[in-house]
Amino acid sequence: MRRIKEDIEGLDVGLLVNNAAVNRPGALYVHEADGDRLARMVLVNVMALTEVTAAVLPGMLERGRGAIVNVGSGSTVAVPSFPLYTVYSATKRYVQHLTRCLNVEYKQKGIDVQCQVPFYVHTGMLSPAIKATMRFPAFVATADAYARDAARWIGHGTLCVPDASQQLQWFLAGLVPDAVHDWYRLRQHLKHRAILRPKLM
Template sequence: MAVPVWFISSACLGALYVAAVCSRLIAYLALCLRRPKDLCRSYGSWAIITGPTSGLGRSMALELARRGLNLVLVDLNAANLRETSDTIKSLHTVRIKTVVFDLCLVATPQGDEAMRRLREGIEGLDVGLLVNNAAVNTRGALYLHEVEIERLVRMIRVNLWALTEVTAAVLPRMLERGRGAILNVGSGSTVAVPSFPLYTVYSSTKRYVSQFSRSLYVEYKSKGIDVQYQVPFYVDTGMLSSAVKAKLRPWFVATADEYTRTAARWIGNGPLCVPGAAQKLQWCLTGFVPDCVHDWYRIRLHLQHRAILRGGQAIADGNSWDKLTS
């Protein structure tokens, strides 16, 4: 009995899909088992990190210092920068420079002055790595018309505009040296779900960073510069609610230190990265859910977030819920 053509075609497509999945799994296991890349030797002895005083940014600064990189720390709060710098120096023998820069002032006279200080601060340094970590998010879910326009402008300036300007400032020196790496910290809302209602502007800015990163990867890969978009899912930072932490920890919620240890190993390995096995599993599982189900679930969940906040004091002072983090 002849085997139907449709069956053979389906079997071939299935085999190709399984082969692709297996090849990615093998590549992931090989990366986990091999010796970590020497970032200093591969890229340069200095790393710039934006938003390094809390959350993932602080953990990444500590991890890179542990790997022997000198650091340029960029943040809006001088006291927090001093505390972070002192903590790192007490643990690791590295050089540290700090630059006070409120990224929401980018494209203003104050922002231009801060950008000038940053350029002067890195002049002559062997900057091999830029970590664009700083981002503004909201603590609460709100419809677009409920958010003050100033808040939206601030978010766009930090998440999108400042990231672009800082990257453009660092690239020329990397091009002269013919090596370097740019790591842009993203969000699971850009790769795992089709929509992120009531957090619309935040997720939209992160989608810009995703496209920005991929295009830069193609532009500069041949010039020795690795550009990567790293996507955290559930990580135990100030951005994650206590309810989610209690419900999912320890299987799906990584600590910031766990995440950054894995994230540092992935630097320079492809344009898109979801560090950690549990994080990758979350990404994989979301792929089996239809878009319409994602949309239905997200709007219901985020409306619950909105109701909780509107019933309390978190937004009683005029939406005073935004913060700098990532």
């Protein structure tokens, strides 16, 4: 954090995108996960995001303008639970709530704070083995396509799902009862666990 503060001193940071995140260990029950890896996940997904945001806010306040985009997750807005990825989805819920509160605090000061919510995107966080189990691969956005859509949505709402196919997923998910979501997600994530467990343990 000291280095970041030194590096941005004197820079006109107009846009901050908090996109760094860790989702491993994933597809595990909490009692199976290594405590140090869980702690690292919380440090990256929660503490680092919070501290970097705090570091750029003084300059934005001084200039009276700026935008902060926090990348959340569909695992916290579209479904009632995300079993076996519990700590990851909990950190993303924090991101969503932090964003809303910061937007209330800073909107009148010329700073827009937004949480963008991707669902599945073809990135290194999504293993090839898990991609192979997906029923609707057309709903998985490419990183480039998602980035283009995400850039267009900056400044348009506190919470948004930039990709059109993922907006449709969000709408359809809202029609499904919570108990069905819970049953389906646990079933799918147990399949993930069977695929990934040898690598994660």
